[in-house]
Amino acid sequence: MTGGQRRLGLRRRLDASALRWRARLDTPWVDRTLPWLTAGLLSLILLAIGLAVQRQLDGGPNLAAWTQAAWNLDRGRGSVSSLAGGNMVTDQWAFASLPLLWIGRWLPIGGVLAVAQAASLGLAVVPLWRMARQVARLRLGVTMGLMLAYGAAPVLYTANLSGWSAVVPAVPAIAWAAWFGQRRRWVAYGACVAVALLSRADVGLVLVASGILAISSGDRRSGGLTALVGAVWTAAFLLIVSPVVPRGPLTATEAVLARGQAPLAVLRDPLRLVTDLILQPNVGALVVLVGPLLFLPLVVPRFALPALPPLWLGLVGEEAVRQAQGPTPGADRLPTVLLLALVPMVLAAIVALARIGQPSVSRIRVDHRVVGAMVLASAATFVQVAPASPFNEPWSWGSQDAADGARMEAVERLDEIDAGGGVTVSPQLASLVAERRSVHEITAGPPRREWRPQTRAVLLDTTAAGDDGVALWERRDEDEAVAGLEARSYDVEYRGAGIILLVGPAE
Structure with missing residues (x-):
């Protein structure tokens, strides 16, 4: 039997097997x-x-x-x-x-x-x-x-x-x-x-x-x-x-x-x-x-x-x-x-x-x-x-890292200090504090120097990265944002793993 005949015979057997399975499933x-x-x-x-x-x-x-x-x-x-x-x-x-x-x-x-x-x-x-x-x-x-x-x-x-x-x-x-x-x-x-x-x-x-x-x-x-x-x-x-x-x-x-x-x-x-x-x-x-x-x-x-x-x-x-x-x-x-x-x-x-x-x-x-x-x-x-x-x-989705733990700790701390009050938040954290009447979102990257939050609490997530994988925040940006808010009477209540919670004086 030649190689061509063997290939033809194999193809016929495969076609016959496919037809049998099609009949069973159809x-x-x-x-x-x-x-x-x-x-x-x-x-x-x-x-x-x-x-x-x-x-x-x-x-x-x-x-x-x-x-x-x-x-x-x-x-x-x-x-x-x-x-x-x-x-x-x-x-x-x-x-x-x-x-x-x-x-x-x-x-x-x-x-x-x-x-x-x-x-x-x-x-x-x-x-x-x-x-x-x-x-x-x-x-x-x-x-x-x-x-x-x-x-x-x-x-x-x-x-x-x-x-x-x-x-x-x-x-x-x-x-x-x-x-x-x-x-x-x-x-x-x-x-x-x-x-x-x-x-x-x-x-x-x-x-x-x-x-x-x-x-x-x-x-x-x-x-x-x-x-x-x-x-x-x-x-x-x-x-x-x-x-x-x-x-x-x-x-x-x-x-x-x-x-x-x-x-x-x-x-x-x-x-x-x-x-x-x-x-x-x-x-x-x-x-x-x-x-x-x-x-x-x-x-x-x-x-x-x-x-x-x-x-x-x-x-x-x-x-x-x-x-x-x-x-x-x-x-x-x-x-x-x-x-x-x-x-x-x-x-x-x-x-x-x-x-x-x-x-x-x-x-x-x-x-x-x-x-x-x-x-x-x-x-x-x-x-x-x-x-x-x-x-x-x-x-690997569904796992939590150190930043996730810091996010939850910061939110818990926010609830203890100002439960239900207004908060200005980074977009990555918005869903965690959304059950409030007044929630305001800022950009994922560093805010402008003249930025003035309108709420007592500010919750920042400095771990954001762009679509190219490059971090949007540098350590200098974090320090400048914190210093600017402290100059407006905000105090740091939590800081860890890139998550920063600041709270201003009670109204």
Whole structure:
């Protein structure tokens, strides 16, 4: 037997083995259980990462703003945040987040948000699976490759590290709305549309684009109504709230609320919509989003239409916030508004694969080399870009070092001296002291010499580093900041491992 015959015989045996396994797995029972198991696994991974980040005291500005909003809501002041500079719910119409803030009255808000975010992002797997299997009739291997592309999307992990993003409830809502719309289950479809709209005001434009897609596909009544509801919701927000393009300087937590308004605020600046879209960070974000899907959504641009508003307005709005905020550690992360584009992109990729595949008896056959390339591209993008990449050693997250111990000691000391009083704080520590009525944030780096805090207590974290890993503070900066505050009658109450607590005289 020649070498060519042996290779041909091996390939036939492998093909026969693959066919047997495909027959065993391609059953209704697998389609009922495997998507839920996949969704549960993804949710557990995201939850573990989110809780680990919180345990190492790295909740970030999002968690600080929402924690303070929950604390104020519990005390009858509404979901306001002095850190963010406004109302976290009404200023961006994030009404879907309100029930979580109410639950935070009885349970730790950090854990509540971590569970809700992980469960929401994982839950989107099920309708995406059903769209691929039952609507597009793709085979199991192709469907699993698409779910891997969704589950490995770097923006999922960027959002998960942020503590909470108001657009998260819209992600499963948009995915389930697509499924229920295909099944003509209009009550469930309407409920999903309502949840999506209540997530944040700019989701209305996603629904406008989804409605236009439905009209072009022949569903004129449901598509027209969806587009109308989305347009009315967006117009109402523009008229009632009248968002403005953010102006600097913004603190890290003020930027959280600004991001909720910026996608619609930039509609007032048409020139910015053209000039800021093609900037390098925005082009890079688009490649990271579509690259793992082998740019297949661009093969069927009509089906990718619902992703256009968050890509265009969201990225331009993010650039406006970035310019107003200035150089800030972590500013190079993917904007969480891309979550709204992720599900439409995956749905468009499903359609593209169904069109380029070859029909068989009951399924669409897609070349296994295409699926392999998609899996490889997803894995490579995750390793290179995602915050949970092995290069960042996520298995070590959740541990605490000497600086973390100093942070907790300083906060305990602050509570003993001035429990509930106002405090001016570095952004890394904002979430630890957020349960106060008056919390003011300063920059991560050394403050200006003429800086004058407006609160009795000042809590500084001098361990911050820039995106290049270079420390923002030097010992000289620490000494100058302390000397300047002591000259204004502040006393050092705690100092250790780069954490400094100063308290002024009682008013």
